[in-house]
Amino acid sequence: MRKGTLLYSQSGGVTAVINATASAVIQAARRHKVKVLAARNGILGALREELIDTTKAPLAAIRALAHTPGGAFGSCRYKLKSLEADRAKYERLLDVFRAHDVRWFLYNGGNDSADTALKLSQLAEASGYPLTCVGVPKTVDNDLAVTDTCPGFGSAAKYTAVSVREAALDVAAMAETSTKVFVYEVMGRHAGWLAAAAGLAGDGKDDAPQVILFPEIAYDEAKFLAKVKATVDKVGWCVVVVSEGIRHPDGRFVAEAGTVDAFGHSQLGGVGPTLAGVVKDKLGLKVHWTVPDYLQRSARHLASKTDLEQAMAVGEAAVEYALEGMNGVMPVIVRTADSPYRWKIAPAPLAKIANHEKKMPKNFIRKDGFGITEACRRYLAPLIRGEAPPPYRPDGLPDYLRLANTPVTRRLPPLQA
CATH class of the missing domain: 3.40.50.450 (Rossmann fold)
Structure with a gap:
């Protein structure tokens, strides 16, 4: 030993x-x-x-x-x-x-x-x-330098792509008399990798998500609203995926809450509902939104x-x-x-x-700033492949483990604050 x-x-x-x-x-x-x-x-x-x-x-x-x-x-x-x-x-x-x-x-x-x-x-x-x-x-942010990808990202990316794909079917079914725009907020303070992963949900030009907002691209409200309106006029409905870290041209977070976390990072106050409010007020469309938050990384x-x-x-x-x-x-x-x-x-x-910090390469973001390129799709697609489901209990719930976590005996005086 x-x-x-x-x-x-x-x-x-x-x-x-x-x-x-x-x-x-x-x-x-x-x-x-x-x-x-x-x-x-x-x-x-x-x-x-x-x-x-x-x-x-x-x-x-x-x-x-x-x-x-x-x-x-x-x-x-x-x-x-x-x-x-x-x-x-x-x-x-x-x-x-x-x-x-x-x-x-x-x-x-x-x-x-x-x-x-x-x-x-x-x-x-x-x-x-x-x-x-x-x-x-x-x-889950996939922002570590050097490594091609980060463990944790592929699963969060898969959850995001699947969720957006499923939600889009729901929106399409209800758009005639109900929701016209659905806003889905993803994690990503400075790098738009999870937002990009949502792009895997669709295959064709008009498939959801029709609008992706990346933190690498300054938020332009007028351009965003014009894109949403044009999509609704053409498709009948629109799915928007937005990274929590999108910023105004002057560098301010669109949803900055005015506080900081333990790492000194600005706390973000929910850009999804913020944009939903903008779409409702400026375009007069019925909007639903979601902030999956921890669900992205725990699924x-x-x-x-x-x-x-x-x-x-x-x-x-x-x-x-x-x-x-x-x-x-x-x-x-x-x-x-x-x-x-x-x-x-x-x-x-x-x-x-x-x-x-590794951000999205320019050639991964479409020229109009609202979607991913084929190069990005080639990078992302292999990372979400394959299923690895947990075992399930007879009651239908996953059989997850909780360790006893036996402590070792302390040998030093307590830490002084």
Whole structure:
């Protein structure tokens, strides 16, 4: 058995397949006879020395994680600042790691998490503590740099495309005497990947969604209303998909709420109902709207098989990289072919990922700014392919797992606020 313990932590908003990554991490570590602890509620659990002993969970439960949504060990939105500004907290993390002989740290998250893992690896090296830090990719926004796609995105994209396709049939059926415009809000603060995924719902020129609003394109109300009116006049109805992060030409969010979250990001107040109100007031049309919000990232029943396989592959690779001493890296997905779709896992430096953001390429957005191109469709289509349904109970509900999460005994004084 290798000397030392591996600590796994989940960060930020969870996905339909983040637990599949956790499952792969724990199973891979067990094959190497390495003990795995998990931080309760993400990096906060590590700071508070609230750690979970995954060795207490039977193999069947660890395998069942792969079909369970949410974050099995808890996650959090908590950003550590620079080493200078938050040095005491980074030092506290190293103290906790020393107390539990943590030699490998796997941080499963997005841009901010990659930054934290990188800084922690730098501090450990400067302090002479033998610690290998590996970032593990996860985000429904698909905005991580370097990796071709992000585990979690494919399933959210599939949910979005299917939901828009189904809702469009409903709208078309009712348009003669009822709803003329349906507005569907998707996640995506700065990058319009999920909005683009909605474009997979339709095949023809007049198929829904007829209007997609991307954060990469400044919102022009007059142009938007003209497009909606022209669509209703021609088709009889219109489905609008809007990214939560669309902005006015001056950079203000269309739906900025005036507050910020734990990462310092502006809280967005619901652009879907905002646009619905604009359409109703300016065009006089009957409008319905929806904000699926958490449903986009928790819909494990509609997960993409491709996404599930990639989520498990990065988890397994992260363990291998860590045990090989590959410090400050992240296993990323490399696309090797579009047709047939082929991909592989490769290591990438965290320095090239941390605090970088991948937005939609210009050639993925149609020239009129309201739809996706064939190049975008070729990129997105393989990511939502395949079904991976969870097992179902006799009562018709998915058989999801809830771990007991046995805590380990604390060895340090409580964290000082």
